Amino acid sequence: HGKRQKRGNSTLFTARHVAEIHRDARIEQTLKQADLMAELSVVFQPIIDVSLNKTTGFEALARWNSSVLGHMSPAQFIPIAERAGIIGSLTKPLLKKALEAARKWPDAVRLSFNLSAQDLSSPEAVMTIIAIIETSGFDASRLDLEITETAFIHDTRQARQSVDLLKQIGCGISLDDFGTGYSSLTSLHSLPLTKIKIDHSFVRGIQNNPASEKIVRSVLTLSREMGLDAIVEGVETEEEMAFITHLGGNLVQGYLFSRPMKESAISDFLASETEIQPSYHRTA
């Protein structure tokens, strides 16, 4: 009976696996045939300095409303585009749209944009990105490019050269999803980083999780000593925020403050923040 149950489970797993492969193949085909300039858009989530009650910038996040499949999540279609080797054809329209929106923001407000490993994996790919930035009219020194450690697994030398070029034109470099990668400490001292983003998995329920607390405290200390800004991602509750404040974190992003919003909502968001600023002080 034990054996039979085991076989049953593995059959089920296989069936689900096959279904997933079919679905991913369909998404890949649809992406390849889509009018990406028309179907892709970007939404923006504020990055907030709670010590000043001020938005320091917005992270651009991709959205795809497929004419065939409807709304798809980037957590789903980005990895598929990466595996299919076509992420560059998404990066281009997404970056153009994000920069076009950010051009209208006040000078003090920065833009963060996510890059994939392949965007750094050849001189051509990175030159395409640089050309888009330089023709956009948005000052590169107000742009932070978010990369993950996985970008450096396959071709460290080329990825490193690409990051150096982007840094040279004035962009900031943020290490995204920090703590979930392979060689976090190596990346910290070998890359020309300006910011670290602490992954949301360390934030969830941090007030009741001593292991997460130790990790977040250590990363905040480490980044301070290295002269890097640390952004805490995925803050959802007042309890999490109070605890992060207590650990010394001021730069945060998460549903507690705002979901990602459409470009058209940004000016009202910034205006309402200015109004409440003098009387509003978040307390730990």
Ligand code: C2E
């Ligand atoms: P990421 O760069 O780490 O972005 C943060 C993700 O966390 C976003 O999901 C955001 O909506 C979500 N998030 C923000 N606050 C909270 C919170 O309080 N709680 C929870 N549970 N989640 C929160 P999203 O928009 O679904 O994007 C998922 C991932 O897809 C991104 O993770 C990034 O890796 C990738 N991605 C998104 N847009 C782009 C893009 O334009 N280019 C590339 N290459 N990747 C992108």
Ligand code: MG
């Ligand atoms: Mg990101």
Ligand code: MG
């Ligand atoms: Mg992240």
Ligand code: MG
């Ligand atoms: Mg991510």
